[in-house]
Structure formats: structure tokens, C-alpha cells
Amino acid sequence: MQDSAFRTLLRHARPHRRGLVTGALLAAAGSVAGLAQPLVAKSFVEALAADAPVTRQMLLLALLIAGGALAAALGMYAVERSAESVVLGARRRLVGRLPRLRVAELERRPPGDLISRVTADSTLLREAATSNLVDTLVGAVTLAGMLGLMAWLDGVLFLAVLGVVLAVGSCTAVVMPRISRAGQEAQAALGELGSGLERLLGAIRTVKANGAEHREIRSLEQAADSAWRSGVRAAGWTAVAGTSSGLVVQLAFLTVLGLGGARVASGAMDVASLIGFLLYLFYLVGPVAQLAGGVGGLQAGVAAVRRIHEVLDLETEEDAYGPGRVPEADPDAMGAALAFDDVVFRYREDGPAVLDGASFEVPSGGLTAVVGPSGAGKSTLFALLERFYDAEHGSIRVDGHDVRDWDPAELRRTIGYVEQDAPALAGSLRDNLLFAAPGATDADLERVLHQVGLRPLVDNLPEGLDTRVGHRGSALSGGQRQRVAIARALLRRPRLLLLDEATSQLDALSEAELKDVVSRIARSTTVLVVAHRLSTVVGARRILVMENGRVRAVGSHSDLLRDDSLYRRLAATQGLAPETGHVPALVSRPSGDRPHEPA
Numbered sequence: 001m002q003d004s005a006f007r008t009l010l011r012h013a014r015p016h017r018r019g020l021v022t023g024a025l026l027a028a029a030g031s032v033a034g035l036a037q038p039l040v041a042k043s044f045v046e047a048l049a050a051d052a053p054v055t056r057q058m059l060l061l062a063l064l065i066a067g068g069a070l071a072a073a074l075g076m077y078a079v080e081r082s083a084e085s086v087v088l089g090a091r092r093r094l095v096g097r098l099p100r101l102r103v104a105e106l107e108r109r110p111p112g113d114l115i116s117r118v119t120a121d122s123t124l125l126r127e128a129a130t131s132n133l134v135d136t137l138v139g140a141v142t143l144a145g146m147l148g149l150m151a152w153l154d155g156v157l158f159l160a161v162l163g164v165v166l167a168v169g170s171c172t173a174v175v176m177p178r179i180s181r182a183g184q185e186a187q188a189a190l191g192e193l194g195s196g197l198e199r200l201l202g203a204i205r206t207v208k209a210n211g212a213e214h215r216e217i218r219s220l221e222q223a224a225d226s227a228w229r230s231g232v233r234a235a236g237w238t239a240v241a242g243t244s245s246g247l248v249v250q251l252a253f254l255t256v257l258g259l260g261g262a263r264v265a266s267g268a269m270d271v272a273s274l275i276g277f278l279l280y281l282f283y284l285v286g287p288v289a290q291l292a293g294g295v296g297g298l299q300a301g302v303a304a305v306r307r308i309h310e311v312l313d314l315e316t317e318e319d320a321y322g323p324g325r326v327p328e329a330d331p332d333a334m335g336a337a338l339a340f341d342d343v344v345f346r347y348r349e350d351g352p353a354v355l356d357g358a359s360f361e362v363p364s365g366g367l368t369a370v371v372g373p374s375g376a377g378k379s380t381l382f383a384l385l386e387r388f389y390d391a392e393h394g395s396i397r398v399d400g401h402d403v404r405d406w407d408p409a410e411l412r413r414t415i416g417y418v419e420q421d422a423p424a425l426a427g428s429l430r431d432n433l434l435f436a437a438p439g440a441t442d443a444d445l446e447r448v449l450h451q452v453g454l455r456p457l458v459d460n461l462p463e464g465l466d467t468r469v470g471h472r473g474s475a476l477s478g479g480q481r482q483r484v485a486i487a488r489a490l491l492r493r494p495r496l497l498l499l500d501e502a503t504s505q506l507d508a509l510s511e512a513e514l515k516d517v518v519s520r521i522a523r524s525t526t527v528l529v530v531a532h533r534l535s536t537v538v539g540a541r542r543i544l545v546m547e548n549g550r551v552r553a554v555g556s557h558s559d560l561l562r563d564d565s566l567y568r569r570l571a572a573t574q575g576l577a578p579e580t581g582h583v584p585a586l587v588s589r590p591s592g593d594r595p596h597e598p599a
């Protein structure tokens, strides 16, 4: 795992290797220019002393200072640019993948944690995939070179030094995974902090109304504390690893002094070789510290890369579903037909069957309503039609083709879907309407605004369609949000319109108006409405009664009042006077829409 995470980290750096190598070479050129300066300065002083011309030395010195500074600056810029590019690459891959993941995968993870992977974890790649990587490689190569030279100078002393390096190195190897683990825990705690914040800010009114601020603050503090604890643990292990680099050189010095002194005394080695060996040891400090720092930094990067790839490695809808087909629509049909055949579905493999043999057919065109007790599985029918999930058994057909054979994008283009909560997105009213159909014309916009009765609202807004609707549409009322959602769905000119509780937040007058709208739409499109209020659907051509994940009865309002006990109970609780079959005037059928026949 450690190994493959490291290889993955390298994969992030690979596309930017040119920038990294250029940066490293420029930095090296800057150092060489710095090293050459004392030599030129020496020659400058010598020339002055000899009363000789110094123009050449001055020019050379100026060139070395300016050129060295420029090379160092460019080198730093190239490495930093590559570092930013590594972060950009990871973020682009994450944001390019997240919206394409399957709904079930996304629902399994708190949004705050996903956000933290895109923002915080990707930042950790910055140093790891660039400077830490360069330090590790340069440190390792230099160390190997120096050890080689030492072996050439004196084999016995070399073996002693190698023993010390390996002993301390293996202790450090034990510490490194702990740094990585602590880093991963710190990042996970940050993810929890993000999720907590998202929960708090997403429901700030509920939190305040329930006086839960202090409890929420405590749980956020716990996540912050947990990140701190893991961070401190990582710092502790990093300090141990860092100290080991000093330790390796000190121990090696003592060993070489003792053993080398003895070898010189016995005549097995001359003093010059011992001095040379000690000098190499002195220079060993740099590469060993560089290697230890680089490897320590890489551990934090490995932890981040693991968290990033936990998301990147998830299956997208394209991976899972494949391209699919684009079935030919029947040009004469008034909308898409659909059929559920013995569909079984559960949200979790070990959970209850939410749909348990659901079967029904809806022919092209007209209004079909789905009613039933809460939790019967009504909204789940829509989720499966949109292919947010796949059924475990049975088939779901749209226009005669199994939804699993459809190209998912084409399937969703065919369907207009208004969710239960009808969320609006932050932005202007126009952005919200054009969200699903960016190419819609002003005339299209006008048409749907009139259709859903939003024109008067827009006329009263100071900035009209350019009015901002706030986070999740908080500047709109619940009913207005629903109308916006319906208008948005209609702009796509769907062949199948799914309205989930579409009128639950409307007042009686608006509800009656919208009922007219829906009836009109149902003349040219198949419309499926999930409704709690039977008053909104008594005029539907057919009503499906759902209970415990099955469709238990199908018929018109009057058929069902006569034949289905559950429907009768639902109707009775809503004052639809089943004994008399009386329907209140407010919910009378829109003119021209006859319940039993195609409109």
C-alpha cells in the first residue's frame, strides 16, 4: 500500500518532470555561480595588490552575481510552478471526476469530507511531489556517490560506516509509516471538520431554532482537536526521523575515529586516507539531512495521495454504465412510454427492499399520479428512472428500451425531473432557469415563465431575471423555488416529466393554477406526479397506489375510491368525501382534461 501510494505520488509528479529538472539544474547553476564568486574575488584582490587591471574580474564578478541570482530565482520559480501545477492537476482530476461518480458512491461520503480532499489534501501534494521528491532523489544519489568514494578509500571503514547508516536507517524506516498514518488521520479529521461545517452552515436556521449552536461548536472543536493531536503526533515522529540524520553522522564519526585511529596505529591505513575519509563523513551531513527531510515530507504526501485516490479510484457512471444507445423516439408519440416490470431495489445491499416487485405501465402522454403512504417507495421510482441507481431485479423500460441500454445522458435529456425539495442553485434566477438548457432563447424563457405563472414575480423583482436567489435559493419562497424548478425542467422540452411532490409547497390558488399547467403539459408529454395531496391529482388519467414498494392498485380517482381500501382511507383523511365521491370545487379538473382518456 505504502509502495503503491508512493508510485501514485510519482505519477502526479511525472507530467511536470521537465519543470522540476529545469528548476533543479537552474538552482544548481545558481549554487555553482555562488561557489565561483570567492575564487574571482580572490583573483580580484590579487590583481589589485599587483596593481594590474581589474576590469575583467569585476565584469566576471558582476556576471556571476547577476547570473547566479537570476538562475536561482528562475530555478525556484520553475520548481514552485511545477509544485502548483501538481496541485492543479490533482484538483482538476478530482473536480472532473466528482460530478461523474455514481449517486450511491457520492451519498456514502459526507460532502464536507469530499470538499476537504479537493482543497486541503491536494495542497499537501505541493511539496511532496516536487521539492520533497527532488530532495529524496538528490540526497540518495549524493549519499550513494559518497559511500562509493569511501569504499574506494578504505573498505573496512566503509563497512563500519555502512553498518551505522543501515542501523539508523532501519530505525527511521519504522518511524516513516507512523508519520504517514498520523498525517492521514490529521487529514481525515480535517475532512470531519469540513463535514461538520457543511452540516452546520447548511442547516443554520434549524441549528439556531433548536438552540444547538453550542453542541455543534463542541463537535467541530472535537474534530479540530483531533486534527491537532494527529498533527502533533506526526510532528513528534518527524522530529525523531530528523534527529536520526544527525545521529547517523555523529555515530559514523566516532566509529571512524576509533577504528580508523586503530588502523593507522597498526599501519593498515595511512593518515592521509583517514583525513580524506573524515572529510567525506563531514560532507555526508548535507545529503543525509536532505534525504531524511525529503522522505519525511513524502510521507505526508503519501497520506494525502491515498485520500485523493480513494475518490479518484471510484467508478464513474461512464465506467459503470458504458456508452449505451440512443434509441429513436417515435415522432408521433406524445411523450415517452414507461414500464416497471417486477422491480426489486434496495439502497444498501443488506437493507430492506424499498421496491419489492413493483410493476406498472404508463403509456405515452397524459398525466399519471403516484400516491401512497410515506416511505412506500414513490420517489425511489423516479430515482431509478433517472438511473441514479440500478435495480437489483426486474426491468425498467423507457420507450420500450431498458434504462440500462440507454445512454445515461440521453436518458436524462429525455426526462425532466423536479425533485421533492426543488433546490435552486446559488446565482441569478436566469442562471437557474437556463441551468438545464443553456441554449434556450428569450422566447423559450418567456413561454415557461408564463406557463408556470412566474411572470408576475419576475416583474416585481427590481433586477428581474438577474436577481440573485441566494444559497440554495434562500431568497425565494418554497413555492417559488418549486415553480423555478418546474420551469427549468420544462425548458429542456422533456418527453417525460417527473414531478415529485411538485405542489406540496403551494397555496391553494397557486396549486390550482399549477394543476392547470401540468394538465396542459400532459397533453403533449408524459407526466408522472408523486403527490401526497390527492386533491392535486384527482383529475389524473390514472393513479398508481403504492404500498411497501409495490403498486397495489391502478385506476382513476373514482375507480380507486370504489375498489381500493387504502386509497379510500387516503382520500378520507384528506376530506375527499369518498362516501359521496364528492370532489371540492377548488380541485376540480381543469377544463378539457378528461380523466380516463388521452387529453
Ligand SMILES: Nc1ncnc2c1ncn2[C@@H]1O[C@H](COP(=O)(O)OP(=O)(O)OP(=O)(O)O)[C@@H](O)[C@H]1O
Binding pocket: 107, 347, 348, 354, 372, 373, 374, 375, 376, 377, 378, 379, 380, 381
Ligand atoms: N438515498 C437513500 N438512501 C437510503 N435509503 C433511502 C434513500 N432514499 C430513500 N430511502 C428509504 O427508502 C424508502 C422509500 O423512500 P421514498 O423516498 O422512495 O418514499 P416515498 O414514498 O417517496 O416517501 P415520501 O412520500 O415520504 O416522500 C424509505 O424508507 C427511505 O427511508
